[in-house]
Amino acid sequence: VQILTQFTQLTNLTYDYVIIGAGNAGLVLANRLSENPKVSILVIEAGVSDQGVIAAEAPFLGPTLTPNTPYDWNYTVVPQTGMNGRTFAYPRGRLLGGSSSANYLFHQYGTNEDWDRLSKVTGDAGWSWSNMKQYIQKHEKFVPPVDGHNTTGQFIPSLHGFNGVTSVSLPGFNQTIDPMVLEATQQLSDEFPFNEDMSGGDHSLLGIGFLQSSAGQGSRSSSSTSYLAQANSRPNLTVLINTTVLKLLRSPQVASNAIPSFRKVQIATSGTIVTAAKEVLLCAGSVGTTQILQLSGIGNNNDLKSLGIATVVNNPSVGDNLSDHTLLPNIFSVKDGQSFDDFLRDQSEVNAAVQQWVANKTGIFANNVVNNFGFARLPSNASIFSSTSDPAAGPGSPHWEIILSNFWFNPGIPQPSTGNFMTVVIVLISPTSRGSIKIASTNPFDKPLIDPKYLTTDFDIFAMREAVKAIKRFLAAPAFSSHVSGPFGTSFSSATDDDSIESYVRGLTTTIFHPVGTASMSSRTAKTGVVNPDFTVKGTVGLRIVDASVFPFVPSSHTQGPVYLLAERASDIIKAAG
Numbered sequence: 001v002q003i004l005t006q007f008t009q010l011t012n013l014t015y016d017y018v019i020i021g022a023g024n025a026g027l028v029l030a031n032r033l034s035e036n037p038k039v040s041i042l043v044i045e046a047g048v049s050d051q052g053v054i055a056a057e058a059p060f061l062g063p064t065l066t067p068n069t070p071y072d073w074n075y076t077v078v079p080q081t082g083m084n085g086r087t088f089a090y091p092r093g094r095l096l097g098g099s100s101s102a103n104y105l106f107h108q109y110g111t112n113e114d115w116d117r118l119s120k121v122t123g124d125a126g127w128s129w130s131n132m133k134q135y136i137q138k139h140e141k142f143v144p145p146v147d148g149h150n151t152t153g154q155f156i157p158s159l160h161g162f163n164g165v166t167s168v169s170l171p172g173f174n175q176t177i178d179p180m181v182l183e184a185t186q187q188l189s190d191e192f193p194f195n196e197d198m199s200g201g202d203h204s205l206l207g208i209g210f211l212q213s214s215a216g217q218g219s220r221s222s223s224s225t226s227y228l229a230q231a232n233s234r235p236n237l238t239v240l241i242n243t244t245v246l247k248l249l250r251s252p253q254v255a256s257n258a259i260p261s262f263r264k265v266q267i268a269t270s271g272t273i274v275t276a277a278k279e280v281l282l283c284a285g286s287v288g289t290t291q292i293l294q295l296s297g298i299g300n301n302n303d304l305k306s307l308g309i310a311t312v313v314n315n316p317s318v319g320d321n322l323s324d325h326t327l328l329p330n331i332f333s334v335k336d337g338q339s340f341d342d343f344l345r346d347q348s349e350v351n352a353a354v355q356q357w358v359a360n361k362t363g364i365f366a367n368n369v370v371n372n373f374g375f376a377r378l379p380s381n382a383s384i385f386s387s388t389s390d391p392a393a394g395p396g397s398p399h400w401e402i403i404l405s406n407f408w409f410n411p412g413i414p415q416p417s418t419g420n421f422m423t424v425v426i427v428l429i430s431p432t433s434r435g436s437i438k439i440a441s442t443n444p445f446d447k448p449l450i451d452p453k454y455l456t457t458d459f460d461i462f463a464m465r466e467a468v469k470a471i472k473r474f475l476a477a478p479a480f481s482s483h484v485s486g487p488f489g490t491s492f493s494s495a496t497d498d499d500s501i502e503s504y505v506r507g508l509t510t511t512i513f514h515p516v517g518t519a520s521m522s523s524r525t526a527k528t529g530v531v532n533p534d535f536t537v538k539g540t541v542g543l544r545i546v547d548a549s550v551f552p553f554v555p556s557s558h559t560q561g562p563v564y565l566l567a568e569r570a571s572d573i574i575k576a577a578g
Ligand SMILES: Cc1cc2nc3c(=O)[nH]c(=O)nc-3n(C[C@H](O)[C@H](O)[C@H](O)COP(=O)(O)OP(=O)(O)OC[C@H]3O[C@@H](n4cnc5c(N)ncnc54)[C@H](O)[C@@H]3O)c2cc1C
Pocket: 020, 021, 022, 023, 024, 025, 026, 044, 045, 046, 047, 066, 091, 092, 093, 094, 095, 096, 097, 098, 099, 100, 102, 103, 104, 105, 106, 107, 108, 243, 244, 245, 246, 283, 284, 285, 286, 288, 289, 292, 512, 513, 514, 515, 546, 547, 548, 549, 557, 558, 559, 560, 561, 563
């Protein structure tokens, strides 16, 4: 692989495939397509290199990469009507590996019902879990935890791949709360059973167990450190970083009624045009892909017209159907000093931990910020189901998630100067709110208008409220009694009935960064949707979209695992098309 840092280093302007975005999905395609030495590939990435960025390598430091850093696109959402008109950060990775280099390393595959639903919606049996699960073997390299502890009973080996590309591992350095959490799963086993393997697929995600992270030997395993690194010796792969794609250009038409071909890519800032002899593969993520489509005249005719953009393909589904998981960190004060809070306030201890990580990739920073998490469903007799049909992917798929952390873990909000905490994050896993992403102007460097319309349905607010009640029940388990003293902060402490919990939820919920759906996949004959089941963009030739934006429903887990499987199948489909 050749890594070029500016466009003037390009010696060639035509490649078989031009991949836009060296992110989670883009680098899977780069690796798989370059397996054929006869095929030439250019990947264009707006962001910087991930080399030497310690926060992108040491798992515990992942959350410091966003928001408001050079490694983040630094988007914000428009004021959210379901959240008291608040606006807040909407991070997206902007470096080699994309969001797989900037995320929090949680690694699962969604449920088998997620994939079977995708298969049903698209009419393509290839999306069913029975077909998709083969890609775990190609993708995953399950490795021992960094502290080498005995992991018997913490995962089920038969569900995993051991010879794939991306390292996945269990927590290495124990946290104080782990034994309490496990004891609580025994004390409250009806509502919060222990789950022996938290990867999903055919094994239920319901219950609480040990987190699996995209890390090995104490370092993050991103699409860059895994898929790109593995392709290191291939001369047919070129990656151009620090270069923003402005838009796609329609190729000159032979016949006036021909289907528009989008094999030309215009890059900043010279206006240089790169051509794909075979195909352009758009992998710029839910925000970037939507923006590039709209700037290229592929989108809602009315919206494009109002900005003075000539519509080439009128498709109102572009930018529509935005779906995401919401996050609410519930902070509990703890009695003893065993949380990480004092450690994190002590700069000399932090420096020593960084030194330890740099020297031998061990210690607190070699571990993720979380060891235990789980998923749950609302009770089947919950009152909301008299007015809303169950939005989960199926009867075995979760409605919400619980994440347990041994310190103040509140993305974007710094810890207070005093106090020791345990954070219990809840996440809405089966949201029914749908929003949109729209470009604000014809300037590719202007940020788009991102409106997820969070918490704008009865179901979403109901599920968040019930999840707050549920985690209070979990924390009331005897296992926590000597550690936890109670809710921290007035709005959480006073959230005691439906109304006060609702205002607490609307006042503090943000995102867990899983946007999908703005270039949804649908069946070839569907009236809505942006891509066909083989990723080709409806109404175009020479163009496919392969990234999180094509999921019509957000998977019932964190999204990088599903994106990896999606991109592995895309690689097979693209190779087969030749
Ligand atoms: C802060 C954060 C934490 C997360 N935590 C987790 C987690 O713990 N577990 C999990 O499973 N998921 C997590 N996610 C979500 C997960 O990482 C994403 O869903 C997934 O990586 C998206 O993959 P993608 O290929 O669609 O996009 P990305 O990986 O974001 O790739 C898109 C790439 O395209 C580039 N690009 C965009 N526009 C342009 C342009 N115009 N020109 C050139 N390049 C462009 C971007 O810079 C980026 O490199 C997190 C995400 C974030 C942001």
